[in-house]
Amino acid sequence: MGVRKRQSAELRKEAQKSQAFAKLLNVPSSPRKMRLVVDMIRGKEVFRALGLLEFSNKEAAARLRKCLLSAISNWEAKNERKAENGELYVSTIFVGPAPMLKRLRPAPQGRGYRIRKRANHVTLYVDTIDNKTTKEDK
Incomplete structure (x- = not known):
């Protein structure tokens, strides 16, 4: 591996140390409905996002809240300390389609x-x- 490639790999690893993620797979609701909830919390501080999800009346909010709690605990395990209020934020969140079940209805x-x-x-x-x-400064 070249010097430049190694340096950029080390910088990428260093940036990922402060980042944690969680995935929610095969959620049985349409991606469009989930995106409505995801757009509410994108870029927000995590404890504020948890509050928004807890009091949302969408069904997808309960599932997303569980995923957010998982991401927070993943970050805590990775950094070996508790997350404090105002320390973490939802940096990236996206919804993609999962395999579709196709059924026939008599007509x-x-x-x-x-x-x-x-x-x-x-x-x-x-x-x-x-x-x-x-x-943002860079």
């Missing part, structure tokens, strides 16, 4: 209408707030 005159039962995958990254300010 008039011997036809069959196709039912598509959609699902989604959610990936959530949390990072420290001091990294947010240094990234």
